[in-house]
Amino acid sequence: MSYHPAPEYDVVGVGFGPSNLALAIALDDCARKQRVSCRSVFVERQPSFKWHGGMLLPGSNMQISFLKDLVSLRDPTSPFTFINYLHKSGRLLDFTNCRTFYPSRIEFNDYLRWVAGQFESVVEYGETVVAVEPVSAGQSVVALRVLTQTEGGEERSRIARNLVVAVGGLPHIPAVFRAVAGDPRVMHTSGYLDSPVTAGFGGCAPRVAVIGGGQSAAEVTLDLSDRIPDSNIDLIFRGHALKPSDSSPFVNEIFNPEYTDYFYSQADGQREAIVRSFRNTNYAVVDPDLLDQLYRMTYQQRVTGARRLAVHPRSEIVAAHARPEGIVLELLNRDEDVRHRATYDAIVLATGYERSPVPAFLDPIRRYIEGGTLDRDYRLQTSPAFRPQVHLQGCAETSHGLSDTLLSVLPIRAQEITTSLASTRAKQFDPEQHLVERVYL
Ligand SMILES: Cc1cc2nc3c(=O)[nH]c(=O)nc-3n(C[C@H](O)[C@H](O)[C@H](O)COP(=O)(O)OP(=O)(O)OC[C@H]3O[C@@H](n4cnc5c(N)ncnc54)[C@H](O)[C@@H]3O)c2cc1C
Ligand SMILES: NC(=O)c1ccc[n+]([C@@H]2O[C@H](COP(=O)([O-])OP(=O)(O)OC[C@H]3O[C@@H](n4cnc5c(N)ncnc54)[C@H](OP(=O)(O)O)[C@@H]3O)[C@@H](O)[C@H]2O)c1
Structure with a gap:
């Protein structure tokens, strides 16, 4: 029987909803601008892209402006904007005649699917991440083994230098x-x-x-x-x-990206009070x-x-x-x-919905996690011997504010995570493990 080593990636994304979709765009932008390659893959449990499919009700509308799409706040000239989607679909003028900032959820799902379709080569649908284990070399954890199960029950394994988890909430x-x-x-x-x-x-x-x-x-x-x-x-x-x-304009400023800095800088008690006082948003x-x-x-x-x-x-x-x-x-x-x-x-x-601060499939690396809060760039704080970066999207309402579970800051958060990943020189792999030390991204 021939032995197939697990494929290796710079970044493995868990889940391919809007958060990791925004990350795929940001990673792609970064790789193009810096002319470097980034091997990434996103693993998605659903058989194809769908945004909260069980609630794509005929009469339902977005609760956020279409200008807060996957990329416009960061780069309104990107080909992945909602406006470009309308243009490519031949509906730009007709949409304008609707005189709204709030498209139907069915149309926004179609926009997200249109973007996802352009990243087809970096997504594996129909696979659920079941465990993330440490890969050690000497005293250090140098990578992560991402174990998945396909819809047909097959088990697969990938090696990740870094992980970005965006799995949404559970009912x-x-x-x-x-x-x-x-x-x-x-x-x-x-x-x-x-x-x-x-x-x-x-x-x-x-x-x-x-x-x-x-x-x-x-x-x-x-x-x-x-x-x-x-x-x-x-x-x-x-x-x-x-x-x-409450979606009135002054209140809505708590969903501005810079509010995340303010929120993050507050003491725990003050953060809790802010979330409580704006719960009705x-x-x-x-x-x-x-x-x-x-x-x-x-x-x-x-x-x-x-x-x-x-x-x-x-x-x-x-x-x-x-x-x-x-x-x-x-x-x-x-x-x-x-x-x-x-x-x-x-x-x-x-x-x-319920959201776990650290999803259960990260249990095998839990002993390396230090401190209960993500850093400002949404990265798990881990012990010094643990070299991979693990970022979490949508799990940090208590530390990063109410925008964390929503679409409000997606492009900016994706950029912050990409910058954090790109700025790390990846001395993450031991050459004896057949992985080369090189500049990441
Ligand atoms: C009905 C509904 C409507 C909403 N409308 C709005 C709105 O209008 N505006 C707004 O700002 N927010 C809205 N929200 C909030 C919502 O959280 C965000 O819109 C958005 O979906 C967050 O994206 P995400 O990628 O973080 O999470 P999700 O969209 O939940 O995506 C997570 C993905 O991860 C996959 N996944 C989960 N576990 C695994 C695993 N172990 N392995 C592999 N894949 C996995 C899931 O299948 C899913 O595709 C709405 C929420 C709901 C429920
Ligand atoms: N069109 C759209 O854009 C759209 C559509 C749907 C949802 N969403 C978004 O999805 C997110 C979730 O909304 P949601 O309506 O699903 O959930 P939600 O806002 O969290 O509301 C949950 C409701 O369930 C009740 N509840 C919780 N536990 C209960 C219990 N043990 N017994 C009785 N009642 C209980 C809560 O009541 P208490 O307050 O008493 O706890 C609350 O009324 C929000 O961000 C929302 O904006 C958006």
Whole structure:
């Protein structure tokens, strides 16, 4: 049997969503400008590019200006701008006539896919990174072994001099739903469009509960009532009212790239206070236009008497049971100390996402990590004998601010990471390991 050594790369990117897509552009720019080669590969779990595919709802729009695309903030002359995408698609003038900064999510996904298509040669789709292990030479860790699993179950291995992780969030399933989470009648919004609920219920008027009071909950509620007009929807959340997201201009300045410097320079307690005070820019809030739409809809139903959508504020779910007749929820209104039970044909959990500061597949290198915070360039702080650089995108809201999980600073962050990688002379490999010492990038 012939032995194939694992291929070696200067940079392995884990995940190929918008963050690592922006990095692919920045690395490509850097390599062109400095006339040096950079061997990179991005490993993506999905079989092809899709940006939050389960939520590509027909009526949903971007929550950020198209000028905050993958590259414009850094280089508006780049061929990878949203405007160039419109130009190449023959829609530049027509888009202008729409008089908006906020394209549909379907169009922005198409833009991202168009860019991803131009980096096809550096992406492996349908592979999940399962572990990242140290490769040692003497006392030092000189590289990383990136282990993946393909959709077909095949295991693969690559050697990385540096790693950039951008894996997004995981669906948050509240503890009370864990016992019923495997039931096909219970789904998280991240898989909404692929779930049986969107296929309808064979003509019967289904009872559906949407749990949560954020943007996903509002969008799914409107989509369901459009898609299945005879459905009876209960929108259930813990807060007192559905609240609008604050995207007013002065507040929006917290998403400017320079705000990251300010935020990063603050003490931990102050950072926490800032995130808390601006939480309503992003979490558990709804776009004001969408709120108006929902309100008008419930009002109109009162006029006609055909109530299909009921909004249940101040409602906590204290138990969930899977029964043959449906999913039974036990609800508690704490204010009034009133409990009641309701049975549903389907439950949609619009309960948001969780992000781990250090994803589990990095466990084998955890012992080399020093300090709990990434450095300003999003790099894990590691012990001196650990030579590879590991950068994390989207895991640092507590140290870099609310923009970290969003699209707001993608081009600038990608540039900062690229500069950090490029400025390191890679004395990372031992010649006896058949890897040459050379200037990186
Ligand atoms: C429905 C929805 C709409 C949003 N709209 C906006 C918006 O309008 N504006 C805004 O600023 N933000 C928005 N956001 C926030 C969102 O986080 C960012 O838009 C963006 O997706 C972040 O990009 P990312 O690449 O960091 O993460 P993701 O887009 O989540 O991409 C991560 C990628 O990593 C892959 N992956 C995960 N684990 C592995 C693994 N182990 N191995 C290989 N691949 C892996 C995933 O398949 C995925 O493709 C939205 C979020 C949601 C859920
Ligand atoms: N069109 C778009 O651009 C679009 C569409 C969808 C989402 N997004 C983005 O995606 C991100 C996530 O939004 P999201 O709406 O999915 O999540 P989210 O804003 O985090 O909201 C999650 C909701 O779930 C509730 N929740 C969490 N745990 C709960 C529990 N144990 N019991 C009951 N309720 C619970 C929260 O209530 P509490 O507040 O009571 O905890 C909150 O109302 C945001 O950045 C958003 O802007 C964008």
